[in-house]
Amino acid sequence: MRLDVVTIFPEYLEPLNVSLVGKARVNGLLDVRVHDLRQWTHDRHNTVDDSPYGGGPGMVMKPDPWGEALDAVRADGDPGIAPVLVVPTPSGRPFTQELAVELSGRPWLVFAPARYEGIDRRVIDAYAEQWEVHEVSIGDYVLAGGEAAVLVITEAVARLLPGVLGNAESHRDDSFAPGAMADLLEGPVYTKPPVWRDRDIPEVLVSGHHGRIARWRRDQAFRRTDAHRPDLIERCDPAALDKYDRAL
Ligand code: 6GU
Incomplete structure (x- = not known):
């Protein structure tokens, strides 16, 4: 399985090198690539956010860097494999074991964790016309950003991949x-x-x-x-x- 994460805090994803997910990478079962969203900005301050239309508190992530990032990630992959976009957000549908099983059957997941008040809606709407998109929440509380949710979702999905867990363990909970x-x-x-x-x-x-x-x-x-x-x-x-x- 290939897994891409686009984030303004690449170092937040360091735990993907550790334990079960880290071992799956070393064993070639998971191909994880973490990207800094700011590499797709073009101004001196590498701006990724702006004030919300209609007013209100907080900032919104600009559509341009996200569009360029997701296009670049797509272009760097196998044209024959469809990416699935996973957008962690407290306003998504609940992340469950059922969805973990579903995602574990996909060959390519692209995570778009947001900071601030979220990503400009047009990004999700635009990619939903081409890609399978899941907006998911990991629980009824609010995090400062989606990166921790990416770690949670990745671990839940990775342990379901064939060869990641020992046979006995993987079949005990799920099929007994x-x-x-x-x-x-x-x-x-x-x-x-x-x-x-x-x-x-x-x-x-x-x-x-x-x-x-x-x-x-x-x-x-x-x-x-x-x-x-x-x-x-x-x-x-x-x-x-x-x-x-x-x-x-
Ligand atoms: Cl996926 N993101 C954020 N920012 N907060 C959350 C969440 C996700 N799930 C629950 N709270």
């Missing part, structure tokens, strides 16, 4: 227990030592009884989901849960 457990939060986990600061581990986990362990984990997942995300229980498919229950 289709439907039922997928909609619940993970319960608590434990490792050695068996006693830590006078605290034991739940006995069932050393019972050797796989059926009881699976049932206990499902019960813990339910309690946790009920406490932290009751909205997930509401939209659980009862038929899928019944099926999961019978499998235990």
